[in-house]
Amino acid sequence: AQSVTQLGSHVSVSEGALVLLRCNYSSSVPPYLFWYVQYPNQGLQLLLKYTSAATLVKGINGFEAEFKKSETSFHLTKPSAHMSDAAEYFCAVSPDNDMRFGAGTRLTVKP
């Protein structure tokens, strides 16, 4: 069965600093991978998705993620955090017909 581990339930960065949110998955086959963002009192929105076309995936709002098969990781990064990036972020993995979500990482951005 698939599983997704997000390291760190809370991450705090200063405005302008690098954002790094970690995601590791277990999968016996190459999966589809997603990052979603949830702003307060809203549902989840797709940030980006990996579907094997390229290992470095660019998403919305300046975020990107790199698929590393050898490390079974799909970490999310943004070079410079903005106050509006404060939200909860979810990594999700799916080989087929079964999407598994991580527990989420809450990102706080300090002025």
Add this chain to the structure above:
Amino acid sequence: DVKVTQSSRYLVKRTGEKVFLECVQDMDHENMFWYRQDPGLGLRLIYFSYDVKMKEKGDIPEGYSVSREKKERFSLILESASTNQTSMYLCASSLERVGRSPLHFGNGTRLTVT
């Protein structure tokens, strides 16, 4: 742009009540899903449907049922609400089956059972 609308943002119900959570999507998606979201647990799949009149159990179906009479509408039913069903409920739809295309989520219904 896909819109998934959940009829209630907040609901407060009493233990033992029958509760209906409604979800409508406007993009003619075949696939619809109900998740519950709890702190530290992420999203857990309750039920999903790949077609009208069709339903499949997810990971945590106990205490829930669903109805899909029309393609655009997917309802979650709590037959007899209990306090451990206090949670955020998220409806989603997708163009293709789970994993092949992203999920489009509604804004959620925060249900409190007292």
